[in-house]
Amino acid sequence: MMLREIFRYELGLQARRVTPWLSFVLLLGFVYQVANEAQIEQARDGGYLFNSPFALGVVSVLGSLMGLLVPAPLAGDAAARDVQLRMHPLFYTTPVGRTAYLGGRFLAAFALTALVVLAVPLGLLLAAYAPGPEPELLGPLRPAAYASVYLCITLPNAFVACALMFSLAVLSRRAMTAYLGAVLLFATTLAGRIYVADKLKHWGAGKLVDPLGFTVLNELSKSWTPGEKNTQLLELAEALAANRLLWLALAAAALAFTHLRFRFAHPGVEAGRSRRATVVLSPPARIGPITVPPVRPAPGAVARTRQVRAVAAQSLRALIAGPGGVALVLMPLFLLLVAPEIMQHMGVPKAPSTRLLTGFISANGDLLGMVMPLLVIFCAGGLVWREREAGVSELADAAPTPDWVPFLGKLAGLALMVVLLQAALTATSLLIQVWLGHTAFEPRVYLSVLFGLKLADHLLFALLALGVHVLVDQKYAGHAVLLIVYGLRFFGPSLGLEDPLWVYGSDPGWEYNDLSGFGPHLTAWAWFKAYWAAWALLLAVAARLLWVRGRVSGPRERLLLARRRLTRPVALTGALAGAAVLGVGGFIAYNTHVLHPFRTRAQLEEARAEYERRYGQYARLPQPRLTSVRLHVELHPRHRRAELRGTYTLVNRGREAMATLHVGLAEGVETGPLRFDRTATPSHMDAELGHSVYTLQPPLQPGEALELGFEVRFAPRGFTHGWADASVVRNGTYVLPRRWLPAIGYQEGRELNEAGVRRAHGLAPRPPIPTLEDSEGLRELGAGRIAFDAVVGTDAGQVAVAPGALRREWTESGRRYFHYVTDVPISHDYALYSAAYAVREARWRDVALQVFHHPGHPGNVERILHGMQASLDFLTEQFGPYPHRQLRFVEHAGEGIGLHSAPVNVSYKEGFSQLQSEADPREVDFPFAVVAHEVAHKWWGNQLKPAPVVGAPLLNESLSWYSALGVVERTYGRAHLERLLAVMRLEYLTPRSRAGVPLLQAVEWFHAYRKGPFAMFALREYVGEARVNGALRTMMEKYGAGQPPLPTSLDLYRELQAVTPREQQGLLHDLFAANTYWELKTKRATVEPAEGGAWRVSLDVVARKVVVDEVGHLSEVPMDEPVELGVYAAAEGEGQGEPLHLGMTRVRSGEQRLTVTVPKRPARAGIDPRHLLIDVNPEDNTVDTKTEDAVLIGRH
């Protein structure tokens, strides 16, 4: 009865407010927008239906994330209103029980929340049935789908959020704490999704940790087929049920705890808390006349400074006692926690370099970088409202301080807190480095990154936050405005705000690396920050004018006051700031709009579409082939300039004369007029799209050659609005000439690829990558080799590297020149480097081995040399000779680990030098395997070049990895290889759909780098290494020259078929020509002693083989084939024990019992113990053995 009255009254009270209905409208709009943003593209690209149950689920989860803000004001107010309004004595003295009081309040808040979050399914309905999505994107309307997402996702999330927020607010007696609950849930969701699931690969734990079900949906998005996504309703099964149950239980526990702790007592004096709020007894009265020491206050600049300092100190103390202190503990703690995650790549430890740590701390998209602005917003609100919330404002406002003193003081306090946080993070980073024995401290990098660039960012944001809070003069509205402004940094571009001039605090981006420092990024950064500083100053002036002091009854009065405060110096400052905004902004606009054309994403897409529309007709036009490139390159690293002069030799390899030559010109460089050795009249010049057509007079006859001279300059003027081209830098220049030099013929690479985008631009539908059926016409594309000859000049003190043999090296007018010539033709895909390199040299037979590296990065240089030698040993023996007399690894600037194998030279990014496989507890030399993989590309990719159709990754990436496995086995032995394979199999833990194409049509990463090598390795184990490698050698002999027709995956399949015995042809087909999955499981392995000290092992196994097609239709295929059966002795230490038996056994579909006798007592047994067959659950292949007795005892 009581509960009902409290519920009814509370519901009525809150429902009469604007907040819930406003949040209803906002949530509706948000869901509508997100549904369109997130789902329509994928539906158009041929994913799943726009209103499929799965799409509804995904949007609902995103809605829940935003919807965290719905219950915060409701639950917070219901929980803490009485205390905050000091009405609690009236309520606490009524004869209402705790249960009725808390229960009624909570239920009312939850009921209203449940009502408001109905906006999610309604927004989804609106998105689907409002004009917008094409009818073919929609499936039938299924009310059950909407009901199920509401009941399985939206409503439980709302309950969890509401319960947690209510509990926090009751226990802290502050409504604001409810928002802390929102932040906590948000952070936990992100942590579960990003760290636990994605980074740590603990998907199971991640699914539980994430309170909103984000991770569960994420897993489904990877593992469900489009068919399942379209039809399957989200229901409370398995992962989702476990997650929901856990969090509902936690929410209920929070409520129960709150009920237990809550007392109808005056806050601060109830038992148990008396220590914190000691009541002070009044001292005895002593009456006498008041004589205040006659002190004249000291106005003036000194006094003002001290006042600002006092306010700053007070603010800082308040922040540290509150959210700032929490952050000072939690942020470094978080850094410590995730440090092992940052400092590894695929489980290989990375050196704790300053660049790595500062990079993580300062990344905008990472958790620490995201938390800082949110913290600043929160703290700024607290500071601006501090006096008023504590009721001290009238005392403070009447003090004879100018209005700007508190503003400046609070700003300084907030700034100090940010500085302290940066210092704490720096100290933590140093601690990590010391802990791990890293001694190369780089205080300069810490200073410039954390106390330079990032601090500037944070301070600009702090000023914005304070200013907005002053101007808005409504705490929560201020928070909301600031969150939106902050969010624009991430969502601005998708909302059409692509010009960073409109997004507060933005800049074109920067990075720091060891080779090139900040590269060319700082100039633009400084201009942008100056621009935002001017805005911030303008905002500060506005805040100074509209600063609230005393009672102000409305905006009219505020403006009136502001006009009175507009004194000369204030006006002058404002005018100056305004002028700076215009001046600096104008200069930036001159750079980003005049010096460089500003093009939106839509315009760039349109340009690509237009290119295809205009010139797509020439895609199959026979064009002469490039046979020789002679270059003279002048690199000016210090001036960020480069000139490339050169000559192409083009030969008509066709059967008919060619009368026109199509030339594509690159963006970002100036290409001078082209020179021809015969009359070539430009019949079409399209500067906008970079395409020219020349009419050749006379036409180029078959077999005839044409010389084309060009001159390309890279000399960027000013800066652009986006990421600066960092190819030519002070140290660590890395130029891909192919990107800059004229290209012959129509450039397919410029076409738009995504199906939805193509349709939007009215382009003919086509698969993103040509199919095998289309391959005939493409087997010539990109074929052919060039003779390469280049003179590269660079600054004194640097070494320039290009493909080929270094013929000569000289110094001329203070510059160094290097002349490189290839001894064997190479493909037209290579890089030029220049840096102050250190070189480590060795030989392998007649091949010179070199590692060009940054002097400060000696890591892995020896390993690279070792890898090169071992790889050349194995690969030349297995697949044929290495064509060049040089093999180089060249380091270049850039974050990340990436390597790229071009002819002769292999590029590797700085991150690779930081890998420390000697510290890898798994005892796997992963970097060595990567080196072998890159060297193997000299065969698979550089010599044998696949046609650009589906299945090409099988020929270069899969075969390179397969070859690397051989190198590792040859060098380190079988056991090491098994460990490496185990590391590679970790990729199975990432959930993904089993739907897919057969390997012969491989395009995606998992197929190219994992499934492909696994399949090749399985075939090798079944058929024999000699046969498989023999087939590969045949491939190399046939196609290694790189001349058309280029090979496809079908050619490889044919060669493999030729060497595979009849009984394994089925396996070959299953591995490559079908998308096959084996589901092998050993349920039980029992052992009993047999005669002669031997042991008989009986295995109960289940086997099944399925083929999954592209859309996920699964069909079982009968299985009756040899599978390895393994029995192992107990392991000494960790890992697998000695094999007692390893041999093929026939295994059928279904359950069966297999027996084998082994000489020693076994400990573990199972089928396919080495995981040769593709099985997404490899860990259940083997089990620990049990003796027959134990099983018998177990049965009793």
Added chain:
Amino acid sequence: MDLQIRNLSKTYANGVHALKDVSLTIPAGMYGLLGPNGAGKSTLMRTLATLQEPDRGSVHLGDVDVLKDKERARESLGYLPQEFGVYPRESAERLLEHFAVLKGLTDRRVRRETVDALLHQVNLHDVRKQKLGGFSGGMRQRFGVAVALLGNPRLIIVDEPTAGLDPAERVRFLNLLSGLGERSVVLLSTHIVEDVAELCSRMAIIDRGTILLEGEPLRAVEALRGRIWRKVVPRGELEALERTHAVLSTRLLAGRTVVRVYAEALPDAGFELAEPGLEDVYFRVMGGHGVSRAVQPRREVAS
């Protein structure tokens, strides 16, 4: 140095006319501003304390235009608002030091001395290190006085300081205030008549934004001598009495009602002449029997 208030008017957005053309001249010394709740006292006080803008009118403290030159006015201002809070986790000394800096006492040594002396004066020195959150209402008020007194102000505005204090605290507090009115203008607003009677040499009565009476309390009381009559009546007769006489106040005494009426001469049998008090002045003015801002009882027209 006087505080000159001229034609001050303020209307709130909700239509409440808080001040109607208020003019007052307030000399040095304690000045009482008496009025019921909602009379406009706090609006007037906040306006004088530079924290609120009037719609019209002017305020001068000596040669300082309080409304225009707020910063200079604040240099001479001590303000104790009707309601204020404290940072509960700060100590009295620390927060007082902070306010001292804000008031311009930026020299550390001088500030320390001043703060120390003030804490002694308001009798909080023994608890100066304690957290403000644990202070009683009276201690908190005294802390507020200490803040108001920082920087030796020439205008002290004290808004309803005794509301919510127990009798002992109230006495202590009034003693504290009485020590202030020597050199400065001390403006005390209250709805408790005794506060004014005990402390102030001058006073004004305000209701619904209008000053009803302005003068010296003693003289106002004196002017009523011989016109206040008292009678003890049973409860049932009260209504009839109110119809026929100008009843100023009624008070219960041991179950019977003591009635005080205003009359030029003995109004009725059973009445006896009573000693006038400031309360009689207040009720007479509030009851609409006063017609001007000065006490002019002789021109009174009997109702």
